[in-house]
Amino acid sequence: MTYFTSDLHLGHANIIKLCNRPFSSVEEMDETLTANWNARVKDSDNVYILGDLMYRNTIPPNDYLKRLKGKKHLIVGNHDSSWMKNANLDKYFVSVDNLLYIATGKEQCVLCHYPMMSWPHYHKSFMVFGHIHNNTDQAFWKLIEQSDVMFNAGVDVNYFFPVTFDEMVKNNEEFKRKVALGDSI
Numbered sequence: 001m002t003y004f005t006s007d008l009h010l011g012h013a014n015i016i017k018l019c020n021r022p023f024s025s026v027e028e029m030d031e032t033l034t035a036n037w038n039a040r041v042k043d044s045d046n047v048y049i050l051g052d053l054m055y056r057n058t059i060p061p062n063d064y065l066k067r068l069k070g071k072k073h074l075i076v077g078n079h080d081s082s083w084m085k086n087a088n089l090d091k092y093f094v095s096v097d098n099l100l101y102i103a104t105g106k107e108q109c110v111l112c113h114y115p116m117m118s119w120p121h122y123h124k125s126f127m128v129f130g131h132i133h134n135n136t137d138q139a140f141w142k143l144i145e146q147s148d149v150m151f152n153a154g155v156d157v158n159y160f161f162p163v164t165f166d167e168m169v170k171n172n173e174e175f176k177r178k179v180a181l182g183d184s185i
Helices: 013-016 026-040 061-066 141-146 165-181
Strands: 001-007 046-049 070-074 093-097 099-104 108-112 125-131 148-154
Touching: 001 165, 013 026, 061 093, 070 099, 093 099, 141 165
Parallel strands: 001 046, 046 070, 070 093, 108 125, 125 148
Antiparallel strands: 099 108
C-alpha cells in the first residue's frame, strides 16, 4: 500500500494554535499523529512524507523516526533542514528528495512540498503537495480550489492520518466543499 502525508510538525507546540488543531498539548499531538500513522501503515507500506515532518522538536529526530512504521520517503520541506542534521537519514528513509515523480499503479504523481502551478508531465500526472496546511487565505488558493489534479497531503486536511491516493482525493474534495460553504475547517 502507498500512503501520503505532510506537515505533521512533530514537536512543534505552536502549530496547534496556528492551524487550529484539536490537541491540548504538543505531547498529545505527537502521540495522536504517531498512533494514527501506525494504525494504518504496515512495515511493508510506502509512505511519502511531503515535508515538515518535525519542527522545533526537543525530542531527538531518531526517537520519532524509529516509532513510525513503513518505508519512508521524504520530500524535503522548508522546516526539515534543522532536524535532518541530527537524524540517521540512511537508516530511516528509503529516499530523500526535493521533488519526486512516482507511479502508484494507475496514478502518476509529482511530489513536492510546495504546490506548483506547473510541473513535469502536468498533462498526465497529479500534483501532490503540502506546505499550506489548511490555509485558504492566500491568492494561490483559488487556483488550487479550481484544480482537479492538485491534492494537499497535509494532515490538517486529511484528518491527521496518512492517506491513500483515493482517500486524499476524497478528503480534498470535502475540504473544498467546506471552504466553499464557509464551514469551519
